[in-house]
Amino acid sequence: MSILDALGLGRVRQARDGAGDTETVRRIVAELEALEPEKARFVAAFAYILGRVAHADQEISEVETRKMEEIVRRLAHLPDDQAVLVVQMAKSQNRLFGHTENFLVTREFLEIATREQRSELLDCLFAVSAADESISGAEEAQIRQIASELGFSHREYVDARRHYSDLREVLRGLRGEARE
Numbered sequence: 001m002s003i004l005d006a007l008g009l010g011r012v013r014q015a016r017d018g019a020g021d022t023e024t025v026r027r028i029v030a031e032l033e034a035l036e037p038e039k040a041r042f043v044a045a046f047a048y049i050l051g052r053v054a055h056a057d058q059e060i061s062e063v064e065t066r067k068m069e070e071i072v073r074r075l076a077h078l079p080d081d082q083a084v085l086v087v088q089m090a091k092s093q094n095r096l097f098g099h100t101e102n103f104l105v106t107r108e109f110l111e112i113a114t115r116e117q118r119s120e121l122l123d124c125l126f127a128v129s130a131a132d133e134s135i136s137g138a139e140e141a142q143i144r145q146i147a148s149e150l151g152f153s154h155r156e157y158v159d160a161r162r163h164y165s166d167l168r169e170v171l172r173g174l175r176g177e178a179r180e
Helices: 023-031 037-054 062-076 080-112 115-129 137-149 154-167 169-179
Strands: none
Touching: 023 037, 023 080, 037 062, 037 080, 037 115, 037 137, 062 080, 062 115, 080 115, 080 137, 115 137, 115 154, 137 154, 137 169
16 A cells, blocks of 8 residues: 555645646655656655754754654555655754744645644654653643644644643643642
């Protein structure tokens, strides 16, 4: 099964011949020339946004990296080496250009992804941030920002976050205070 089938990309609007691509997405796509351009563009943007959350606290841990690789490998049906390459490039691009590219890449993803794919990404963002058994305030704020950029309502964001409530640092602090 291809990523197009797994993520419903058969319904994705036709690519605009790269006209709206950000530099970040173009660089990752170039490394994945063996893939169909639409698939590569989708995977590049998806991985970059995962990296955006992992880097929210200015550090991408090994466990977050492994979780990103697992997600990209599973959802994109990529071999291990390609999944590792995509994630490493997305992380590097995020570290180098995150301040200027974050919104642009997320907007591009919004344009090429279906509602179902955006919902799946939202869940994956929480999974990456929870990979180390804790969701920091910075990671949570970044996910909230991305959710907004992807057109999710506050209620939809809260519903997605609910599955990870026990890992939220902000709630752990409150539970600790209640015990004292």
